[in-house]
Amino acid sequence: MSEGSLDGLVVIDMSRALAGPHAGQMLGDLGARVIKVEAPGSGDDTRGWGPPFVEGADGGSYSTYFLSCNRNKESIALDLKSDDGRDVLRRLIARADVVIENFRTGVMERLGFGTATLAELNPSLVQLSITGFGHDGPEADRAGYDQIVQGEAGLMSLTGSGAEDPQRVGTPIADLLGGIHGVVGVLAALVERAKTGRGRVVRTSLLSSLVGVHAFQGTRVTVAGETPLAQGNHHPSIAPYGLFPCRDGAVQISVGNERLWTALCGEFELDPATPGLASNPERVAHHSQTLEFVSAAFAEHDAAPLLERLRSAGIPAGKVRTLPEVYEWEQVASQGLLVDVDHAALGGITLPGPPIRFFDVGTSGETERSRTKHVAPPVLNQHDAVIRAWLEEE
16 A cells, blocks of 8 residues: 555544544545444444445345445454453554544543543544534534434525425435544644644534535525525526436536626527526526526437537536446546455455545656555454554554
8 A cells, every 4th residue: 555645643433323434534545544443243333224235255244334434444343341442442542643433422421531531641642523413502412413414404405396395415414524524623633733742622513514514505694684495406596507408308507607608598599688687697586587598498409419519618517427327437437436445255346435636746747646555444343453463562
């Protein structure tokens, strides 16, 4: 494995489900050694989340959910109510750079590993804690599950065909963003530690991570005093921008400025100065008229040639792919978004890969620097002996 940006750093991943494990996986992708601490017997909750499960050569069933968020990790099973389990964890913490946990507020203290205890064991430790609704405030003790938080954070009110049709996002976006924001905090704390030698406690939540990406929908509320509502597959502030039917399916277009509007109209022999549609604010205000105007132009065209025509005219356009189509797409493969790994029980499997690439720049140009080999998600307690032997090297 080639050296990653975080090579040499040790991360203790005590989290389970998705937000924390996704953060740990990202740090592992960046080169850190990530040791996943799991409960004996059952392990991470997601080991039991399915179907789909895949049968291994050992006769075990392996959750594809778990496989999605635990690559580049080692696994050790520790009973934190036992003397041995607590002793091993203390020794791991003492040698770690980062610890990740996403227990409900107060659980780590009850286990005997609160923030003060961890800082005493290792003053340079960066502690990442992710909760559902935040670590303090009147609802800090609530359990945070992705769909519940999508609703509570307002995301579902913005998603769906209309105001009476709230929908969840098709991936657990609150969990994933919680993990991503957690990694941003960890990396900032590590930069600070390089200056001070001291660790930090980094806290985020699923609620914070969704409110933090409300973007222009948030300022519509806080500045303009509006109440944004779902309006299907069309943008609330740009028109035309969305999904439009054609003869054998649908295409998506994004007309983000007046130059593109003029190009679209010119390509399909439409009048860009049509009353009510001459500027973006007018087109947004006359939303139904805009949709009818564009849909009528596309109605007699099949999707594939229509997309080619749009692209030739310089108009951003695309189709809606199924996930199998995405993973078969040459562009996805070109970006390193598929990785082949050798799983201890499943053998060779392909996983969705990391979204970040690194390049060295020299006089001869750019050279990509990346891992030459990713490691499959571990089976439960797969690395117990290796980790214990490493601890004995102190």
